[in-house]
Amino acid sequence: MRKIGFDSEKYLLEQSTYILERVQQYDKLYLEFGGKLIGDKHAKRVLPGFDEDAKIKLLHTLKDSVEIIICVYAGDIERNKVREDYGITYDQDVLRLIDEYRAYDISVNSVLITRYAGQPTAKVFMTKLERSGIKVSTHSEIAGYPTNVGAVMGENGFAQNPYITTTKPIVVVTAPGPSSGKLATCLNQMYHENKLGNKVGYAKFETFPVWNLPLKHPVNIAYEAATVDLKDVNMIDNYHYEAYGKVAINYNRDIETFPVIKSIIEQITGKESVYQSPTDMGVNRLKSGITDDAIVQEAARQEIIRRSFIVENDYKKGLADEDSVAHMRVMLEETKLKKEDRxxxxxxxxxxxxxxxxxxxxxxxxxxxxxxxxxxxxxxxxxxxxxxxxxxxxxxxxxxxxxxxxxxxxxxxxxxxxxxxxxxxxxxxxxxxxxxxxxxxxxxxxxxxxxxxxxxxxxxxxxxxxxxxxxxxxxxxxxxxxxxxxxxxxxxxxxxxxxxxx
The missing domain is CATH 3.40.140.40 (Domain of unknown function (DUF1846), C-terminal subdomain)
Incomplete structure (x- = not known):
């Protein structure tokens, strides 16, 4: 029988409570959801006992206060990028997600095509959505985003991209996969909300890496293995340590861009940011659900091995590069694992x-x-x-x-x-x-x-x-x-x- 090391009910209770506490600070909270809202099979594998639909069930408990914007990068549609765990393209996954959210009685505001530049396949997809009664918006790529704050805040920045009208206190911004433009969408919306005189905030719900587990905990290494194609690397959040004297784990992209994101938020709101670190932006309470760390660690080790096979298969098919294969081999060495341990x-x-x-x-x-x-x-x-x-x-x-x-x-x-x-x-x-x-x-x-x-x-x-x-x-x-x-x-x-x- 499968051993259980995670209590989903305990996790959901603490997670929903914490999100509501964050919402109370604003008229409206834009909540960037990383990972999978539905069918989070990676979390299920590394956290035995985790309900793969836990996050959508969490939102269902808040359904009267929540609406969803689904982002999808036009380039991913154009090249038919496939979601690995379901084997379907990102545009097809958007359709699946809309059906799933509706089944949970959660309002889908619209679909946003990010970094749109007239890509033909994306245009066909937009037409299909519109003819199915789905509201569709597009955002153009902003030159210099996010590092050139002046350009981002100028007339060719957020100002050029339209505001998506929202009405509920929690606006969840999600996507079929990573690098879909979720953060830029949240900031763009905050920019326009502020122009309308609304008190808005931003928070991030990233399942992994788990900020209050050790840097080299197998769960965090398994996340690095899962995102090896994105070149993500787990790191100690130095901003968090300097501000609070406490170790917290985040990943390189969030840490590297934090000063810029903080500056953008401050320019949007005209106030000093309440966030002193990228970890501060997060609302994740995943660790609260871990009931047996030994079981969780072993499951995460198995996931690292599993990912090593996937990367080598992808390399054979021309879908991964040599750096990804080399990085996976380093992770196996680092964790003293062999493929034969599966x-x-x-x-x-x-x-x-x-x-x-x-x-x-x-x-x-x-x-x-x-x-x-x-x-x-x-x-x-x-x-x-x-x-x-x-x-x-x-x-x-x-x-x-x-x-x-x-x-x-x-x-x-x-x-x-x-x-x-x-x-x-x-x-x-x-x-x-x-x-x-x-x-x-x-x-x-x-x-x-x-x-x-x-x-x-x-x-x-x-x-x-x-x-x-x-x-x-x-x-x-x-x-x-x-x-x-x-x-x-x-x-x-x-x-x-x-x-x-x-």
Whole structure:
């Protein structure tokens, strides 16, 4: 069973109380939300017991006082940037987020396209939103932002970007991912609010790094691993230490830009800022929910290893640079971790090596190992009928249902018929069946076959398990693993030499 080291209810109570205390100081508070408002799977992995939807549930308790502005950088839309944990592009994620917020009865004010310069794909997306009844605004890039305070506060700065009319005391500014322009949006809104005579404030809700955990705590290092592509580095907040004599942790971008951001806020409000450090700007009370630090530390170490696999895979696909790979290796050395410390890695590689020797082959052998909640390790390999992902899932379901290994859950005749459909009628050059195809066959068989039904009912037991593949898993299987709640990693090796079908 999964060990729990975090109390979400305790955390939510303290977090909501603290946000309300901050709101009371202003007529309106612009609250920049970092990380994921919904489906924060990184937090769930490093803080066992954390509710991945904790932040949206927090806002639901404040729904009468909250409205949301969703920011998305036009460049991210243009290059089809993908959200890693869901495998969907940022523009699609904006649509998903709007649906999710509405389901929680939280008001979505509008979508803001930041640093917009007429990008064609962004323009199409804006039209789609507008025709769906969603209010859309655009902000142009401000030359010199944020370091050139004079330019930012001048007529070609915040003044050129429109004010988004808001009516509630808490305006949450969020985004599908980092570097979407959330801070600039908050400051732009504050600029216009001040012109209207409103008393407004700014605060930041960043989940990670956790400001009151040690700099080298695995949770904070795991955050650095998660943002390795952004070159974020955790640091001691020297402004906080100078002001209060207390150690607090923040990351380099916030610390480096703090004097400038503080100056901008002071020029907007005409008053000395209440913030003496970037940590002061935060409202995060995450540490209050940690109930077992040892469990949390181990989970965070596993996340560091997981991220190292992701970065190497991204490098192989051309999505990451050598610096990111090198940085991850340094983090593994720093934490004295090896990739093999992830439980399913060695069983998968060992079985693949056995197959290679048995077949007297030098080709990569596609094997997946799944660590069940019981700690048992189940493997699956690619055969003429199905790929390793499908085989590993079926083998796991049989184990969970106590079905003997020699019993077929699905008739080979049925599987071969599906294969012929793929190759003969749908003209696929890849005959092996994927997880989706095999699970659909299993679901159909479960209607008439009690053994298949027994296995089918075990699917929820795969939630929160770990898996490792000896080859890069295709996109379709990767997404199915995520939907099943299986945490998958893979070695940075393609299963074949085919460029397109990999």
């Amino acid at each position: 439980a399913p890695v060695l069983p998968a590689r060992s079985y693949a090596k056995q197959l290679q020797e048995k077949l007297n082959s030098t080709n990569n052998q596609a094997v997946i190992a799944i660590e069940l909640q019981t700690g048992e390790m189940i493997t699956g390999r690619t055969t003429t009928l199905m790929d390793s992902s499908a085989a590993a899932i079926l083998n796991s379901l049989k184990k969970l249902a106590n079905i003997a290994d020699q019993i077929d859950l699905l008739s080979p005749v049925i599987l071969q018929t599906i294969q012929r459909l793929k190759t003969d009628d749908l003209n696929s050059r890849v005959p092996t069946l994927t997880v989706d195809e095999v699970l659909i066959a299993l679901a159909i068989s479960a209607v008439t076959n009690p053994t298949s039904e027994l296995a089918y009912k075990q699917l929820p037991q795969l939630q929160d398990t770990k898996a490792h593949s000896t080859v890069i898993v295709n996109r379709a299987n990767e997404q199915t693993f995520k939907k099943l709640g299986i945490d998958m990693t893979s070695d940075a090796e393609y299963p074949t030499e085919n460029l397109y079908y990999n």
